[in-house]
Amino acid sequence: MLMNTHEARLDALRKELKTRGLDGFVIPISDEHMSEYVGAYAQRLAWLTGFGGSAGTAVVLAGSAAIFIDGRYTLQVREQVEERLFSYQSVPGTSVAAWLAATAPAGAKIGFDPWLHGKPWVDAVNKALRESGGALEPVDSNPVDAIWQDRPAPSLAPALVHGAEYAGVSSETKRSAAAEWLTERKLDAAVISALDGVAWLLNIRGSDVERTPVALSFVLAHADGTADLFIAPEKVTPELRTHLGNAVTIRDRNEFVPQLKALAGKRVAVDPERSVQAVFAALEGAGASVIELTDPTVLPKAIKNPVEQAGHRAAQARDGAAIARFLHWVALEGPGGGETELSAAAKLQALREETGLLRDLSFDTISGAGPNGAVVHYRVSEETNRRIEPNSVYLVDSGGQYADGTTDITRTVWIGPGEPDALLKDRFTRVLKGHIALALAIFPKGTLGSQLDSFARQHLWQAGLDYMHGTGHGVGSFLSVHEGPQRIAKAQGGQAGTGQELLAGMILSNEPGYYKTGEYGIRIENLVLV
Template structure:
């Protein structure tokens, strides 16, 4: 099956064999992960779509692919319009589309290990209006036709040092036991891979950009736990680290184990616990509590050791970024640098630290009009050369054992236009406003979001993504539950109060379709603030990311006096913190970039 059209035909033939009139293909794995292993890339294999969020539905005579506004251009470049109808979400959901297109009386298949319980209920109701039914499959029909499907990663599980974690696994499990006691629950199922990694102080290499191991866990009210992981991933070191209170089982036994909780109250996170987990528990006679995974908030609030590690990782990473920014300033105007070359060079600078484990996501290396797509991903077909008069945007991050980084910088190739400087400075003003924000206890990211947009709003402008997301400690670069975003942003955690210890990105931007894109991103830590006369606890941000902000793109007249002081103070910190990690021409360049602008 050399083409995606051939694969679509083969799937339709398999559906006939399976007595199905359609099948739903999500972009996810059994853990509802953001990034999924090659073995679970069913949507990409079937359709050619390589974005990070999407779904497809295949019926006997028609098919549709569902993506949001971030991928409007990409999906049309990668997926044939002859095979699939392009459907934009959330304007039209899969359930809405099925309600109008499923064959009357049809049987629409879905893999219960790849969908949440809430989606199953929604789709079941929509199909019922067509007299159709949603049918769980025991074998995914795509797996039946994907003859060269990659095997799951064989990487070993690794111990994450308690010195870096800041808390023992036993202490974390004791905290979860207390959480269970408060809810009169007997156990909690953990299926989110980063939650399992955090609770047990382990890491892995089963998923690109995420240092996690494919596994499940059930934690009990007495603080003991069952861990389900392929036996060949275990080492004597890991077994000794886990101790006698953690019983290790083969991953394939997880589904059956869920049926052994008759008369028990078992908690499951509806956002990460797939439909199959709920079904197995209910079949076994358990009472299922749909509540947030107790590791999620605890994981988001970094302890002293995790914060200290983050600070070290950010400095190391900032020095690599500075070396790269000097390189791009020297080499890009020569006309020989393209997007792939630039991304490779930045990776080279990070690898030179000797401590890089992985990138934390696919680097967004984008010049000119490509940068106007916030989630642009360069490949051999789209790769473009950096040309004079363009802006170049690089959004990237590294995974280090002591921290996860994420930084965006925008630089001009040659001389920028007056409009570019105006837009960049407005984005910078919004970035500064977030960095300097001070708020009372209970304030959410959604309440801060407008601070970043006000300077753009004044010019009738805006940007269509969130202002900030949570970041893990050598875990996911996108970590909940907190988020700085418009309250109605899809999938937003904008209603989560910001509390001390949370790490967020601060990344306002501006995008002019077909011409250029601008984003300035640092990571910030929520910390307590001393405010004279305050009647409630007050919080603010501490900046964690240190790398120069391009002064050629700043229009000083648009900055207030206090904003100018912020910029000069920030650059003084950049020079003081990463300057000692540089030498020669790199250090001399940094000194010029960090000179006061006022």
């Protein structure tokens, strides 16, 4: 019998935890690769709680449960998750570690899936629990999976070759650079767990994760320039074998842990921000020397080569033409009151598809009419769908995946036929001024994104206003729409920037905003090239 309510699912999970002798369990939005967007098979948090955001964590204890979200999802969580089942916890005001330390019973055994959490998180939570005699307990199998009766299977769609006409640099050249990086540090191998890192290094793409063209796989990169690719055999095509050549050994995904254990006595680089606890446990348990370093693909991937830059320009021009046609359509149809958030999102996707080159959207379109525009990461559904009403604000944040580039653009428009009031014009103008100031910024080498963040906020600050999200994120080349390590954000807080200087060739979003809860949202976004 299927469990059709979140209350029934929560009850079933508690029974499963009791059977396993666990006092609680932590459920993140994550997968084995610590991806931002995950496949349907890994949507455990959404299945359990109803929360549809892209970042969040739930903790279930015998007598209480909580869901942890950041400022982007403050409104969304209240619309999607029943507070009587899960109390709302705002990050960074609190954390899973702090909440467990204050709430879990003394000596509690809190279960976690080591394939879904990073080592820094495990260390922090273990430290908090130890103060009350508790501990995290790794599970061999996820208890949510045990009760999720119709859970989808991971995708077995074929991996795709990403040609040199788009990548600009061969996989062999990239692997040679990684080998040089390893040799300089006297390392034998590096674990590449992040899906976009695997895709970039080997010049492959896939369709295993919605909105992100990656293939479920791991890589071990070796100091001699060779690599092992761990991937389901069903995903391997003759074209892929030819593309990878003899220097890349294709192995079954099930061989990943045995091959990690075979690195006993070797010096292995692992990125704690991009590799799960299970990777560390396998290596350390086998006696390998684990060196915590940033994944060697991260920075080269962020610095777009000339071919990638040209591809982005072509993709932005193509996508921008579709946006212009869409805004014309909105201007004509919006005042009539016959369109909705869903119909507008469908129209925009259709216009992108008319280019003949759209591979996918780069994320679910944020189509926010009136008060829904104030929900920063709003996801329209049949339940939340609003009519685009005359004399109101409409915000649309959208993007496309093209073989030559990834796009992300936001526009906020007034739906006539009347005129917006002076206060709304003022708010829009302040956001626009900030957007322009950042776009025109000239800065010296060594500048961090956090040093530029105030360019976008200054005109809002002058009126005592602000927004609760970062100003800019990196963007991939036919890869993740959110890409690191660069960010433009405040120096501190839940959406803080990184210590990464902005380097020539990096692409970032420029998206200041203003949000009036219950009324409207304003955001203006373009992509910029350093």
